[in-house]
Structures are given as structure tokens and as C-alpha cells.
Amino acid sequence: MSIKDDKRGKIRVFLIDDHPIVRDGVRAFLTSCAIDVVGEASDAPEALRKVKKIAPDVIVLDVNLPSMDGWEVAERLRRLVPKSRIIAFSIHSSEEYVARMARSGASGYVMKSQPTSELLDAIREVFKGKRYFPACVENVAPARKLKPF
Amino acid sequence: MKKKSQPKIKVFLVDDHPAVREGVRSYLTSQGSVAVVGEASDAKEALRKAKKLAPEVIILDVNLPSLDGGELARKLRLTVPRAKIIGFSVHASQEYVVRMARCGAHGYVMKDAPTAKLVEAIQQVHKGGLYFPPEMSDAILAPETKPSAEGEDKSALTTREKEVLALLAEGLANKQVARKLGISVRTAETHREHLSHKLNIMTIAGLTKYAIQHGMTSLGLPAQPKT
Numbered sequence: 294m295s296i297k298d299d300k301r302g303k304i305r306v307f308l309i310d311d312h313p314i315v316r317d318g319v320r321a322f323l324t325s326c327a328i329d330v331v332g333e334a335s336d337a338p339e340a341l342r343k344v345k346k347i348a349p350d351v352i353v354l355d356v357n358l359p360s361m362d363g364w365e366v367a368e369r370l371r372r373l374v375p376k377s378r379i380i381a382f383s384i385h386s387s388e389e390y391v392a393r394m395a396r397s398g399a400s401g402y403v404m405k406s407q408p409t410s411e412l413l414d415a416i417r418e419v420f421k422g423k424r425y426f427p428a429c430v431e432n433v434a435p436a437r438k439l440k441p442f
Numbered sequence: 443m444k445k446k447s448q449p450k451i452k453v454f455l456v457d458d459h460p461a462v463r464e465g466v467r468s469y470l471t472s473q474g475s476v477a478v479v480g481e482a483s484d485a486k487e488a489l490r491k492a493k494k495l496a497p498e499v500i501i502l503d504v505n506l507p508s509l510d511g512g513e514l515a516r517k518l519r520l521t522v523p524r525a526k527i528i529g530f531s532v533h534a535s536q537e538y539v540v541r542m543a544r545c546g547a548h549g550y551v552m553k554d555a556p557t558a559k560l561v562e563a564i565q566q567v568h569k570g571g572l573y574f575p576p577e578m579s580d581a582i583l584a585p586e587t588k589p590s591a592e593g594e595d596k597s598a599l600t601t602r603e604k605e606v607l608a609l610l611a612e613g614l615a616n617k618q619v620a621r622k623l624g625i626s627v628r629t630a631e632t633h634r635e636h637l638s639h640k641l642n643i644m645t646i647a648g649l650t651k652y653a654i655q656h657g658m659t660s661l662g663l664p665a666q667p668k669t
Contacts (some may be wrong), residue, residue, distance in 0.1 A: 312532070312553045314560075318465025335554075360466055362617065383461070405459040406483075406507075414459070 303329040304310045304420045307349035309366070310345035310382070311358055315405070319353060322409045328416060329365030337361040337369075344374050351416050354399070356383035356390060361389075371398035378419040382412065391427060407437075448471045450477035451568050453613070454497035456488040456514070457481075457530065459505050466501060469557045476564060485509035487519070491624075492522045494605035499564050502547070504538060510644035511538075512545035519546040526567035530560070535632075537639045538580050539574060549573030603637040604658060606630060610646060611653035 306328050310316050313335070320330045332347045334340035337360045344352065352370055356363030367379050368377050380401040381394040393400045400419040403426075415425040453476050457463050463481050470476040482497045485508045493499060495504035500518060504511030515527050528549040529542035539550045548567040551560050563573040574582055599607065602623075609619045620630040638644050643652055652658075 312462070313555075314465040314469070315459070315461050316465070317469050317557055318461040318463065318467075321468035322464050324460070330664055336621050357615075382461075385615070389613070405461055407460070409460045409464055 303327060303433060304416060305311050305329045305331045305347075305350045306334045306416060307331060307347060307377070309335075309342075309352065309358065310346045310355040311335050312355075317357070318409070319412065323413065323416070326415070330407065337366045340366065341369055343408060344370060345351055348374055350420055352377050352379045353382050353412065353416070354379055356381050356385060356394060362381050364393050367394060367397040367399050379416050380412070380419055380425070386427075395424075402427060422437075446476065446640055450475060450499045451564055452477055452479045453564060454479060454492055454495055454496070454500045454525070455481045455501035456485075456500060457644055458483045458484075458504070460505075462503070465557070470561070470564075471662065473561050476561065485514045485629050488514065489521055491519055492518055492525065497525050500525050500527045500587070501530050501560070501564075502527055504529045504533060504542060505645065507645065507647060509530075509650065512541045512644065515542060515545040515547050528563050528567060528573065534636075535635045537623075539578050539636050540581050540642070541639070541644070546626060550575065597638055599640060602634050606633040607637050607649060607653050608658045610634065611650040611658065 297334065303346050306323060308316050308319055310319070315335050317333075320333070331349050331416055332343050334343055337358050351375075353367060354363060354370070358366060363381060363383070367381070368437060370379055377429075378400040379398055380403060381399045382405060383390060384405050385403050394402055401415040401424060403415045403425070418425040455463050455466055455478060457466070460483070463483075467478045467481070469665040470478050479497055480491050482491050485506055500522070502511060502515060502518070506514065511529060511531070515529070518525065518527055526548040527546060529539070529547045529552055530551055530553060531538060532553050533626060534552055540552055549563040549572060551563045551573070559638060605623060606619055609622060614622065616630045617627050620627040625632065638649065641649070641651050641652060
């Protein structure tokens with residue numbers, strides 16, 4: 294297998310978080326697990342501008358960006374890059390947040406207080422087309438269909 | 443003759459978010475001058491390990507779920523008096539910075555600052571200096587005008603602060619509080635900072651407990667973790 298093919302086989306992940314240190318941590322961890330971090334953004338406008346061009350397989354989205362609510366970003370991302378799977382990455386563990394993100398199109402939800410390996414599991418699961426939510430909200434209704442922009 | 447290399451600064455990390463610890467560790471490890479000698483995700487673990495490892499610098503998340511950052515800074519100062527403490531926080535407000543300084547921190551770095559700032563801070567405090575936002579130095583140096591507000595009566599809170607406290611205790615985030623009260627998010631954050639400062643309670647768990655104890659919210663509603 295050529296290096297190019299090998300690279301193409303990796304899951305391509307885009308990170309959105311306003312804290313550089315979190316992006317550094319997630320990037321370092323995922324890279325060490327053979328995940329290709331193809332881009333990053335620190336806020337919603339930057340993310341929306343970059344993802345369309347990059348078309349990542351999976352987007353790791355901080356729910357608490359300063360400029361826009363996480364669910365609004367998720368809905369916009371779904372319209373922009375419908376094939377990308379979104380994982381909400383959050384400090385909030387309440388059912389309300391998880392359900393809201395699921396309804397807005399996230400395929401998974403991982404708490405920042407969980408071991409980083411949870412994020413890796415979530416990325417692999419949603420890449421396979423599965424959902425990855427905390428057990429308490431497994432039955433939450435999936436996102437409704439959205440019309441693209 | 444080969445020049446003898448400088449010993450690395452021994453740093454200990456305290457943060458409840460593994461991704462943050464991972465980020466700090468990977469960044470600091472890539473810098474030749476620093477060695478990450480240990481990590482902890484909560485106050486108890488931090489106090490236990492810090493005593494054993496005797497680090498030179500401790501990077502301390504100001505918002506741990508179990509104990510507020512100021513309190514932990516005080517305890518760490520007693521446990522490892524030689525260690526320099528840097529508050530590492532999502533909060534930029536003067537109240538948080540001043541409180542950490544008064545609790546014995548030697549520096550304060552925002553989590554959304556470029557990561558290089560953390561190395562600057564580590565080197566500065568390791569040399570015996572302080573590393574705080576320069577615009578807050580007057581507030582840090584100003585004498586305390588009142589004793590610790592711990593246990594202060596809730597009547598010291600304004601009506602708006604009580605409303606914000608009740609909504610926070612019911613699990614609402616700052617944005618939701620703002621929406622509910624028809625105020626801006628920034629104003630809601632300011633109310634929260636003020637009431638935290640007045641009550642000397644920095645964590646949402648602590649505020650929720652206070653609100654329940656003082657009959658400001660119902661017990662039936664689940665609390666929600668928040669920075």
C-alpha cells in the first residue's frame with residue numbers, strides 16, 4: 294500500500310474548539326491513534342468557512358463556542374457538509390444538552406471529562422454510520438432532515 | 443567541552459478534562475525546558491500526588507468540580523510550599539484573577555490564550571516572578587476591603603443576582619439564563635461572577651448547593667455541570 298493510499302484510508306477529522314489547548318490535546322491524541330486531523334477552527338464562522346473545502350469525515354464540535362450555540366453550528370454544518378458526521382464535545386453532561394445536539398444533527402456526544410479514548414471510540418463508531426450517545430439518552434430522536442443551503 | 447544542559451522545570455498538571463491535560467502535556471513536552479512529572483483530575487488526587495512529586499510549578503484548573511480553584515491553591519501552598527502555582531482558566535474576569543492571586547497563585551493564564559503563554563508563565567514563576575495580566579496588577583495589589591465573604595448572608599445579593607443564581611441552580615447555562623431574563627449573555631456572566639465572588643463559591647455545584655440550602659430552588663431539578 295502506498296503512503297497516499299494509507300493516508301486516504303485514515304478517518305479525516307476536523308476540530309472546532311475555541312481553546313487552543315484542547316485542540317492541541319485532541320490533535321496530539323488522535324494523531325497518535327492514526328486519525329488524520331485535516332483542519333481546525335476556533336469559532337463558528339471559521340469552521341463554516343473551512344469545512345466545505347475540506348469535507349471531513351467527522352467533525353468534533355465544541356458545544357460552547359463563544360459566537361454561536363452548538364446546536365446552531367451543528368445544523369449549519371449539516372447543511373454545508375451533509376456527509377460529515379458530527380460529534381458534540383462538551384463540558385455539559387445534562388440530558389437536555391445531549392438531546393438538543395442529537396436533534397440538531399450530531400451523531401455522537403462525548404463529555405470533555407471522559408477519557409480521551411471515548412472520543413476515539415465515538416469517531417470510529419460514527420464514521421461507520423453508527424450513533425454514539427451516553428446511555429441515558431440513547432433513545433433520543435435523530436435529527437430531522439434539513440434542506441441544504 | 444560539552445555544555446551542561448539546564449535541568450528541566452518539573453511541572454504538575456491539575457485539570458478535570460483529559461483533553462486539556464493531553465494538550466498541555468504534549469505541548470510542554472515538545473518544549474525542551476519543561477518536564478511534566480504528574481497529573482491529576484481532581485483536588486484530592488492533586489494534593490496526594492503533589493506532596494509525593496514535589497513539582498516546581500503546578501498548572502491548576504480554576505474550575506475543578508470538587509473544590510474551587512482558590513481553595514485548592516491555598517491547600518497546595520500548604521502541602522508543597524515551594525511549588526509555584528499558575529491558575530489556568532476559561533474565566534478572564536478580574537474577580538477570578540484577584541481571587542487566585544490572593545489564594546497564593548503566582549500566575550494566571552487563560553485557556554484561550556496562545557499555548558506559548560503558558561510556557562512564558564512557567565518560566566517566569568519558576569524564576570521567582572509573577573505572571574498576571576498587567577492591567578489587573580492594581581486590583582491584585584489593592585488591600586482587601588472586606589474579610590472573606592464565606593457564609594455571607596444571601597440578602598447581600600441583589601434581586602437580579604438571586605434570579606440568576608436560582609436559574610443556574612436549576613441547570614441553565616449562562617446563555618439560557620440571559621434569554622430567560624431578557625439580558626445579554628455578558629450581563630448574565632457578570633451577575634454570575636459577582637454572586638460567586640460575594641458568596642465565595644466558584645463552582646456551579648457549590649452555587650447549586652447554596653441555592654438549595656437557602657430555599658432558592660427546588661430540590662427536584664437536576665444540577666448541571668458547568669465551568
